[in-house]
Amino acid sequence: MKPTMETAAEENTEQSQERKGCFECCIKCLGGVPYASLVATILCFSGVALFCGCGHVALAGTVAILEQHFSTNTSDHASLSDVIQLMQYVIYGIASFFFLYGIILLAEGFYTTSAVKELHGEFKTTACGRCISGMFVFLTYVLGVAWLGVFGFSAVPVFMYYNIWSTCEVIKSPQTNGTAGVExxxxxxxxYGIIPWNAFPGKICGSALENICNTNEFYMSYHLFIVACAGAGATVIALLIYMMATTYNYAVLKFKSREDCCTKF
Incomplete structure (x- = not known):
């Protein structure tokens, strides 16, 4: 009877040790998760998807509005159509690049955080590993500055559409006196420089302008440009988070490498 009780006690002890070991392993794994990089990756994917998807459709709608109402002569907006088509291809490239870059940065965050937490980071604490981390820091800074420019550029069509929409609201306003005042x-x-000064008609007035504002193309393009601008802003925030996370990890790795070097002697 006694050996049986001792065996049961030993089994319970082993089970408790296994549970404790599993719990410690889970805590250790969770400690190696780069939460900042994870949040930045999700935000970056969302922002780039909104910017590229909505921007592509909004550009197509803008071309349709220009061709139908502001520039009936094809030769007047031929250059603009080529530029917009090129921008749509650039959007495809941006989406593909940032999908890959976000995955790489997330993986780099996992490895660097693991090295900082002293889980399994022998490579990251070497000179080669620190060089790769520094390269990602520099590249992320460059992309962050570039996306600030993209964010500013995406606000231009929002400003243009807002001016047109606000003018239509003035036309609809009861304070507008008579047909002559509306026209x-x-x-x-x-x-705005998107079509040449000799484009015909180039200028739309009165009820014709109000009809443009009531079209689905105008309404959809206006709101899609707003969402695209918001997506660009979200991408800028994501890259700022990446900057802070990668810079912090790089600084800690460099400090740890110096500490290890001094410890050897």
Whole structure:
């Protein structure tokens, strides 16, 4: 009877040790998760998807509005159509690049965080590993500055569409006096530089302008540009988080390498 009780006690002890070991393993694994990089990756994927998807459709809608209302002569907006088509291809490239870059940065965050937590980071604490981490820090800074420019550029069509929409609201306003007053309210799209000054008609006034604002193309393109601009802003925030995370990890790795070097002597 006694050996049986001792055996049961030993089995319970082994089971408790296994549970404790499993719990410690889970805690250790969770400690190696780069939460900042994970959040930044999700935000980056979402922002790039919104910018590329909505921007592509909004550009197509803008071309349709220009061709139907502001520039009926094909030769006047031929260059603009080519530029917009090129921008759509660039959007495809941006989406593909950042999908791959986000995965690489997330993987780099896992390895670097593991090295910082002293889990399994022998490579990351070497000179080659620190060089790769520094390269990602520099590249992320460059991309962050570039996306600030993209964010500013994406705000331009939002500003243009807002001016057109606000002009239509003035036309609809009860304070606008008579038909003659309405027809004097115009929008000249040529002032934004997207079509040449000799484009015909280039300027739309009164009820014709109000009809443009009521079309599905205008309504959809306006809101898609707003979402695309918001997506670009989200991508900028994601890259800022990447900058802070990669810079911090790189600094810690460099400090640890110096500490290890001094410990050897």
């Amino acid at each position: 004097q309210i115009c929008v000249d799209i040529r002032q």
